[in-house]
Amino acid sequence: MAGTDTNTTAIEWAMTELIRNKGAMNKLREELKKLPLDECVVSRLPYLNAIVKETLRLHPPGPLMLPHRASETCKVMNFTVPKGAKILVNVWAIKRDPTVWEDDPTSFKPERFIGSKVDFRGHDFEFLPFGAGRRMCPGVPLATRQISLILAAIVRNFDWCLPDGKDPAELDMNEKFGFTLQKELPLLLVPNRCSL
Numbered sequence: 013m014a015g016t017d018t019n020t021t022a023i024e025w026a027m028t029e030l031i032r033n034k035g036a037m038n039k040l041r042e043e044l045k046k047l048p049l050d051e052c053v054v055s056r057l058p059y060l061n062a063i064v065k066e067t068l069r070l071h072p073p074g075p076l077m078l079p080h081r082a083s084e085t086c087k088v089m090n091f092t093v094p095k096g097a098k099i100l101v102n103v104w105a106i107k108r109d110p111t112v113w114e115d116d117p118t119s120f121k122p123e124r125f126i127g128s129k130v131d132f133r134g135h136d137f138e139f140l141p142f143g144a145g146r147r148m149c150p151g152v153p154l155a156t157r158q159i160s161l162i163l164a165a166i167v168r169n170f171d172w173c174l175p176d177g178k179d180p181a182e183l184d185m186n187e188k189f190g191f192t193l194q195k196e197l198p199l200l201l202v203p204n205r206c207s208l
């Protein structure tokens with residue numbers, strides 16, 4: 013899977029959600045104001061981290077993780093998984109499951125991660141953007157730092173808007189299913205230098 017498509021997809025979805033959610037964008041800009049931006053600082057910013065998590069929840073770049081193979085026959089709930097079966101875990105569906113994510117699971121609400129212990133380190137099975145166990149993504153530290161730092165830099169240094177005064181509510185949110193879950197129509201934004 014590795015780190016180019018996955019990171020850029022996450023940043024594109026994060027910006028898409030922020031353009032549609034002005035409140036979240038403003039809150040993030042408040043948090044970023046007057047701070048020197050480096051990788052140590054960004055890893056300690058609660059709202060930025062919540063935005064990264066919420067983006068990876070709603071738009072996991074690896075929606076089915078990577079294929080695994082059952083090394084032994086086993087039972088999962090009422091299903092028998094035979095030895096040798098190829099297993100795809102639909103983390104996209106798990107992360108939108110209303111029995112797990114009770115507060116409006118299809119909406120972008122970074123606040124759900126504020127004060128929450130749910131993390132992407134592979135221990136919270138309702139939230140597995142990087143998988144879990146022995147074959148979990150080894151790129152987590154790099155990916156999370158890169159996404160946070162790039163997102164913080166572009167939000168802090170520019171005001172972003174849609175071209176031709178387009179209404180953010182009309183933004184196309186369709187996903188293009190593939191190895192990574194990209195936006196079907198690439199996000200096109202206009203930057204204006206800002207004075208934060």
Ligand code: HEM
Pocket residue numbers: 013014015016018019022072073074077078079140141142143144146147148149150151152154155
């Ligand atoms: C947002 C960014 C990323 C996401 C969402 C992501 C997600 C994933 C997922 C879901 C898997 C499969 C885990 C499993 O099936 O159990 C995986 C595997 C992997 N990822 Fe990432 N990844 C990201 C960034 C990166 C980066 C930056 C690197 C390297 C610099 C990387 C390197 C790898 C490698 C080598 C594997 C295969 C591990 C194995 O099979 O043992 N990933 N990633």
